[in-house]
Structures are given as structure tokens and as C-alpha cells.
Amino acid sequence: MKRSVLLLSLFLPVLLMAQVRVTDLRVNSLSQADGINGKSVSFSWILNSQTRNCTQRSYEIVILKQKKVVWKSGRVDSNQTVGVKCPVELEDDSRYDWKVRVRDNRSVWSEWASASFLTSLGDSPWKAQWIGTSQIERPVYFTNNLTVKKRVKRATAYITSHGIYEASIAGRRIGEYYLTPGWTSYNKRLQYQTYDVTEYLSAGNIPVEVLVSPGWYSGGINYGKVSKRYRYGKDIMLLMQINVVYQDGSTEVFGTDMNWKLYHGEVEFANIYDGETISHLAKREPVKLLVPNLYQPLIETWNEPIRKNAPLKPVKFITTPKNEFVVDLGQNMVGWEKVQIRGEKGDTIRVYHAEVLDKHGNFYTGNLRTAKATSTFVLSGEGVELFEPSHTFYGFRYLKFVGLKSKDNLVSLEGIPVCSGFDMQGEFSCSNDTINRLQKNIEWGMRGNFLDVPTDCPQRDERLGWTGDAQIFFRTASFLGRVDTFFRKWLEDLTVDQRASGAVPRVIPDTFAKNEDGSEDTKRLGATGWADCATIIPWNHYMAYGDSSILERQWPSMVKWVDFMVNMTKDNGYVYNMKEDHYGDWLFWSKTHDHDGRSAVTSKHLCAQCFFINSINILRNTARILNKKDAYDYYSDLSKKVTEAYLNEYVTPNGLISGDTQTAYVLALNFGLLPDALQKTAVERLVKNIRSYKNHITTGFLGTSYICNVLTDYGRSDVAYDLLLQKTCPSWIYPISMGATTIWERWDSMLKDGSLHKNGMNSFNHYSYGAIGDWLYRSAVGIREIEPGYKRLSIRPHAGGNFKWMQASSVTPYGKVLARWEAQGNVIRRMKVEIPCNTIAEVYVPSSSLDAVRVDMEGLKPLDFKDGYTHYSLGSGTYEFIVGQ
Numbered sequence: 001m002k003r004s005v006l007l008l009s010l011f012l013p014v015l016l017m018a019q020v021r022v023t024d025l026r027v028n029s030l031s032q033a034d035g036i037n038g039k040s041v042s043f044s045w046i047l048n049s050q051t052r053n054c055t056q057r058s059y060e061i062v063i064l065k066q067k068k069v070v071w072k073s074g075r076v077d078s079n080q081t082v083g084v085k086c087p088v089e090l091e092d093d094s095r096y097d098w099k100v101r102v103r104d105n106r107s108v109w110s111e112w113a114s115a116s117f118l119t120s121l122g123d124s125p126w127k128a129q130w131i132g133t134s135q136i137e138r139p140v141y142f143t144n145n146l147t148v149k150k151r152v153k154r155a156t157a158y159i160t161s162h163g164i165y166e167a168s169i170a171g172r173r174i175g176e177y178y179l180t181p182g183w184t185s186y187n188k189r190l191q192y193q194t195y196d197v198t199e200y201l202s203a204g205n206i207p208v209e210v211l212v213s214p215g216w217y218s219g220g221i222n223y224g225k226v227s228k229r230y231r232y233g234k235d236i237m238l239l240m241q242i243n244v245v246y247q248d249g250s251t252e253v254f255g256t257d258m259n260w261k262l263y264h265g266e267v268e269f270a271n272i273y274d275g276e277t278i279s280h281l282a283k284r285e286p287v288k289l290l291v292p293n294l295y296q297p298l299i300e301t302w303n304e305p306i307r308k309n310a311p312l313k314p315v316k317f318i319t320t321p322k323n324e325f326v327v328d329l330g331q332n333m334v335g336w337e338k339v340q341i342r343g344e345k346g347d348t349i350r351v352y353h354a355e356v357l358d359k360h361g362n363f364y365t366g367n368l369r370t371a372k373a374t375s376t377f378v379l380s381g382e383g384v385e386l387f388e389p390s391h392t393f394y395g396f397r398y399l400k401f402v403g404l405k406s407k408d409n410l411v412s413l414e415g416i417p418v419c420s421g422f423d424m425q426g427e428f429s430c431s432n433d434t435i436n437r438l439q440k441n442i443e444w445g446m447r448g449n450f451l452d453v454p455t456d457c458p459q460r461d462e463r464l465g466w467t468g469d470a471q472i473f474f475r476t477a478s479f480l481g482r483v484d485t486f487f488r489k490w491l492e493d494l495t496v497d498q499r500a501s502g503a504v505p506r507v508i509p510d511t512f513a514k515n516e517d518g519s520e521d522t523k524r525l526g527a528t529g530w531a532d533c534a535t536i537i538p539w540n541h542y543m544a545y546g547d548s549s550i551l552e553r554q555w556p557s558m559v560k561w562v563d564f565m566v567n568m569t570k571d572n573g574y575v576y577n578m579k580e581d582h583y584g585d586w587l588f589w590s591k592t593h594d595h596d597g598r599s600a601v602t603s604k605h606l607c608a609q610c611f612f613i614n615s616i617n618i619l620r621n622t623a624r625i626l627n628k629k630d631a632y633d634y635y636s637d638l639s640k641k642v643t644e645a646y647l648n649e650y651v652t653p654n655g656l657i658s659g660d661t662q663t664a665y666v667l668a669l670n671f672g673l674l675p676d677a678l679q680k681t682a683v684e685r686l687v688k689n690i691r692s693y694k695n696h697i698t699t700g701f702l703g704t705s706y707i708c709n710v711l712t713d714y715g716r717s718d719v720a721y722d723l724l725l726q727k728t729c730p731s732w733i734y735p736i737s738m739g740a741t742t743i744w745e746r747w748d749s750m751l752k753d754g755s756l757h758k759n760g761m762n763s764f765n766h767y768s769y770g771a772i773g774d775w776l777y778r779s780a781v782g783i784r785e786i787e788p789g790y791k792r793l794s795i796r797p798h799a800g801g802n803f804k805w806m807q808a809s810s811v812t813p814y815g816k817v818l819a820r821w822e823a824q825g826n827v828i829r830r831m832k833v834e835i836p837c838n839t840i841a842e843v844y845v846p847s848s849s850l851d852a853v854r855v856d857m858e859g860l861k862p863l864d865f866k867d868g869y870t871h872y873s874l875g876s877g878t879y880e881f882i883v884g885q
Helices: 002-018 433-449 467-480 484-497 533-545 549-572 604-625 629-650 663-669 676-692 701-714 715-723 733-737 767-780
Strands: 022-029 032-035 044-049 056-065 068-072 095-103 113-119 131-133 142-149 150-162 164-169 190-196 204-213 237-246 251-255 261-264 268-272 275-279 286-287 299-301 306-307 314-321 326-343 350-352 376-377 384-387 394-402 408-418 426-430 783-785 792-795 803-812 815-824 825-833 838-844 853-855 864-866 869-874 876-881
Touching: 002 825, 022 095, 022 113, 032 190, 044 095, 044 261, 044 815, 131 142, 131 261, 142 237, 150 164, 150 204, 150 394, 164 792, 204 237, 204 268, 326 350, 326 376, 326 433, 376 384, 384 767, 384 864, 394 408, 408 433, 426 767, 433 467, 433 733, 433 767, 467 701, 467 803, 484 533, 484 792, 533 549, 533 604, 549 604, 549 629, 604 663, 663 676, 663 701, 676 701, 676 715, 701 715, 701 767, 715 767, 767 783, 767 803, 783 803, 792 815, 825 838, 838 876
Parallel strands: 032 113, 190 299, 275 376, 792 838
Antiparallel strands: 022 044, 056 068, 056 095, 095 113, 131 237, 142 204, 142 261, 150 190, 150 237, 164 204, 237 251, 261 286, 268 275, 306 408, 314 326, 326 384, 326 394, 326 408, 350 376, 350 394, 426 803, 783 792, 803 815, 815 825, 825 876, 838 869, 853 876, 864 869
């Protein structure tokens, strides 16, 4: 017996270390699942193990409500860990616990891992009433006292609004979300949020207060003059319901109704573009209450709402040549400031926001166009006063203070960055500090523009969900962040805003839907490369996250868009006949006073035809995944016809593509449009073009996201590195040399002498060109998915540019994948890879032969050697390779 105990004590730590662990539990892809629809629930989890080649053989799930089993799966022999469907419908307005355990390929069961979630109101009727006002010039406070009669067992609040709301109970702010209920196509879908407020309620009279400002709903959104801004309505409304379960089992519902009071208070003004005014001298002014008979299509919140991130501290206090007091936060960011100010009663402090200083070192706001982007604070004179505007947001690095009687009166200052609350899960670093700064710029650009919708820019009178920008950047975004629910929600808005003809608006939500006279807009529709987000994003989403339900849900929208394009071409021999204005290769490099035709103009018609074919091919592949044989056959045949039309119209027999631009060749090669015999010629022409521009990139939005991957895929990584490391404009490094801390809208947003474009379309935080990140992760480091969700993946690095090392990692739906290489003279000598459980990785080690590679696992044999790579097929674990001569 003693011997058995001794043996157990010796081997137990080893057994525990080897046992698989279950982590990262998600419901409907959300780690904090508060307010999901109980009729449609799915579960996901990640395996962790220190044992190599760990896979899942079986799982078991149990769902409980108030400690009672609602459903249990029993042992299910499956390796599925992503999107496991719950076969039963769960009750509305309920908290559930769930737990899961798994059996690995050694037949060892894990410990149980558990989490909880809240279901939404679902189909249950709302008992609260919409209340509000038609006075939209000022934000409105809604207030009431709740009489809580007994000890509370559970309380759940459901809140939405026309405008942006911020709610509190007994003076305590509800939740960590900001700019709620977020931005959707409000007339068709309005989100509400679900909060567990059990800890907020105790027996007695409890004050509830909700501040609602116009926000996206009635504040006016769009670029141009205020009179032209799009409004969903001309009201400010609130809908709030608190469902209470008492300890004795009885229930009560509190909701907005005619007994609530409305007033104007200290937040006197709030507007997305123009800023916020807070007065500590403001007195309550009663507002007439309206109780409209309002029907609004309400939905649960699908994605992670906006949250705060770590604050920024000032790095420099500046007195400009114009004698203005300016604070530099050192980073172009999106959010607002939090300040503590001392002053006299009635002092008015104005804070202006800017991304850059002009060439003279003065504060510059010319690129904001009509957006005022100003915080105004009125002091009470009572000690140190705190101000934090949170019903607007700004894009800024620099703050100009006006009205301070002394700089010392600015007691403290922080920049508060905000973005949608998904996890940032990807990382990249290397031996080149400038490229590390580029990576930071990509990340900051993504964070700043992913505010509930993927906006183009965060500072000027625009900030819209431009479709082209979103599809261009999606693959970079999905490596860096867990953006699956973020884009699911946005794609649903695309679906409801898509026209009956199949045309996709250029911004989602569609603020171009109506002209100023109220008529339907028919011009800003169907721009290829932009509208193709309807097919490109669902497909890339499926590949990134491995859940085919995104294809099922978006299939009708995808079909409608391709049908729209077919209708535009069928009378023209399948050559795209552009009847609407298109953007083409937007913001390509162009030369001032171009007398010899050096500007890189790619035909809009050619771009349209390329994206037309790509969308057809995506539909063909989607039909295969969804087992739609007739659709597969139809789109296969259509692809051949449209590709033939492209070749006849735009490509000569010798491989010259119309326009002879970088983008023309990149689109043809990336979308696989050329016959094998012309591919080599196209690559040679592409490289020749790049060399003719002295290794400068000349592509615009549509070509930039693909160019380096195309070069690498066709054996010219050396040219891709030349583009990456180019220091002069146009290039990725040039903005960094000019002090950029985010990605610019233009290659030359700031000229070498510090002068700036005067046309107003000049954002210094515009993520599209940050799509180079996709090449860094997928080609330079070499991490790519082979099967959807990285269930099967490849790691095939490409060294160059005299980098000594590179490393990238991302948390896939199956766990963390990491790859690192170290090189001498552009020859990789060492590699390290980390492969998630339940996956297979095809690892390609650059080498001169099979015998040149040593691996840290005895008996591990490569599969083959081909094209300068030794190929291993590996299960989970960490592996290191050393490459000899």
C-alpha cells in the first residue's frame, strides 16, 4: 500500500501536467455572453496540453439552470470544438451555467471547465414603454425611483435607445460599455444590451438615471454640410426594463413608462462630429415627456460593445509659434480626454483635437472639414473638477486648450482610447524597429476604426462603414483580433441595407440611402471592389473562424450581388458595363503635372471585371461547401464565360494587361485569371514595373492588399521585401519617417517639407494600407490556414530584407499558433513553431536538403523535400528546427 501511494505521489504531477485542459469557453463566439438568443446557442472551447500530438476524441457538455440540469449531451465521440450546436431551446431572460470536458487521444478525460451566460428577452414581449422627446438639440436625462420591496435574488436590465445611452443605478454606472446601443441600420435593426444588475439592487427606493444623447440616430451622420447629414429620426428615446426575481421566488418588472421624468442637465451638447459640452453650472430643466406608440425591430447584441482601453499620458507640453497651449499624447488615438481642471466659477475651457501639427509646428484641423471636434467644459469653481466626455469620440494625438488662465490649472490629463471590445489576439515582431513601428501603426489604426462598425476614419465629418476598406483589411484584422462577431453583426446590416436589385451600398449602415430631397439614392451603389465585400468577407470569415453558418446566413446576399453584376454584363458579352460611378483602384499613386503618363491609372472597368470573376468563384466555392450542386455547376460555367470575356477584352496574346500597371497584374495573378502560359510573363511584367518606379509601390486600395502576397506566391519575395523597406514616398516606411503613429489615408498625406493636402480628404488614421500586415503574417513569417479555422494550417516562411528574425502568433479558434525564424544573410538557420491542439500543421523549413535540418524530437521524419523546403506534417506542440549548410 505504501509503495502504491509512493508511486502515485511520484507520477501524479506528471499525469496532471500531461492532462489536457479546456479553456477559452465561448457561447455564440462570445467570451462574455450576456443577452444571447436562447433559440440559437452554440458552444466553443480550446484545448491546452503540454503533450505533443494532442487531439480531442470525445466531449461532454452539461447545461444547468439554478444548479438543475437542463440538458446534457452525454459522451459525444467527435473532435469538434468550434460551434457545437445546442439542440434544445433555452428559456428567455435566464442565467445558465454550462460546463464541458473532453477526452483526448490517449483516452484521458480533462477536468470540467465551466462558464455562465444570460439569455435575452428573445420572443418575450417587452413590458416597458418607449419614452422620450422630440427635442434633439440637447441630450436628455431620464430618471425614476424604483421601489424594491424584498431581497433580490436576480435582476437583469435590458436597455436600448434612439441615440447613445449611459445608465446608472443608485449613482453607479451600469456595465463597462460605451456608445451603446452601438450603430446598426436602426430603421431595420436596433440592438439592445443585457446587464446583470443583481448587485445594484437592494430593498428600498433606488434611483435610476439614464443619459441619452443624439448619437448616430438623430445627431446627423454623413460627410458634408449639417443640413445634408442623414438622420434616422428626429427624436431621443429610451426603452429600459429591469426584470427582478426575489429570494422568495416572486417576480417584478420595472420599466420605462409615463411616470418617468425627463430633464436637461450638465451635458448640454453631444454630437458625434462636433464634440461635447459639459457644464458644472447647469441647472435641471424639465423636458416634456412623450410616450409614442412606437414599433421598433429589436435584436440582441451580437458583438462585443465598445470599451475603454489603457489610458495614455502626455509626452510633451508645447507652446506653438502661434502661442497656443498644446499637449502631445505621443500617439494618434480614438476616444476622448479625461481631465481634472482648477479654475473660477464660469470659466469656460475649450479643448480642440488634431492628428498632426502643420509644417510650422502649429495646431492643424483643416482635415476635419466641417467637424468641430471640440470639448467644452464650464467650471463651477469648486476645487478640482473632473470632466470626461463620453457621448462623442475624436481622432487625435494633439489637444489644444483654450480658456485656461494658467497651465497649472490643468491638474491632470489622460487620453482614453476606445474600441469594440473583441480580444486582440495576434502579435508580430521582428529585428527591424521601423517595421515594428509599422505593426504598431496597423494595430492602432485597427483599434481606432473598429468602433462597432469598421469605419474609414475617426476624425472628420465622415466616420462611415466603407465597404471597400473593410474587405481590404479583413484578413489582417482577423489575424490580429477576434473579430468574428464584429463582422457578423456588420454583415447583417449589409444584408438588410442591400437593395432589391442586389446592389450593395458603399457604406454600411447605409447613410447614403436617401438624397436630401428624400428620394432614394441610386448613384452610390454597386461599386465593385467595395460592394464585393458581400462575398469576400463571408468567405474569408469562414476561412478564419471555421464556422460555415456565416456562409449559410449570407448566401442570399452573396447571390443577389453576383446576380446584380450578371445583369450589368449579360447584354455586353459578360464584360462589366459600368452604369454607376466606381472608385476603381482608389488613391493610387499619381504624379503632379503628369506629362509622360507615369501616374498609375488602372482602368475601373478592368478592376470591376476582376472582382466580378472573384465573386463568382467565391460563390462557386461556397456552393460546394453548402452542398448546392446546381448552384456550383452554374457558377462554374459562369466563371469560365466571364474569365474568357476578361482575357479577350483586357489581355493581349503576349500577356500585356491593359494599363500595364502594378494593380492590373496583381489582380490578375491574385484571382487566378490568367492561363498558365501567361502567368510567368505577368510576374515578369509586374516586377519590371516595380523596378521602373525604383522599387516604389504605386497601387491604390484595391491592389495594395494583394501585391506582396502575389510576389511571394510567384517566387519574388525579394521584390516584396524591397517594397516593404522602401523609405521614400510612396511606401509604408515613408509615413513613419514623418512621425506617423497610425496608417495614413494617402501615401503622401504629409509631404517631405511637412505641408499637407488642402482638399480635406486627408485622414492620418485610415487602416486600408495597413493590409500589408497580412503579408507579414501569412508570407514573411508564413502562417496560413489550409482548412477553415486553421484546423489544418501551414507554416512556410520567406526570409529576406536582411532581417535577423521574425515572429508572429495568433489565437485561432483551436488555440495559439506561433512561428519564429532566425536568419543569417537572408538564410534561415533556426525555426520555432507552436501548433494548437486538435490541429495539423504542414511545416516547411527552408533548407538545402533533407539532411540539412535537425529537429528537437527524436524519430521525427520529414515527408519530403521540394522547392528548397523540407516538409514536416506535425500535430500539436512546440518544435524547434536547426538548419545547417
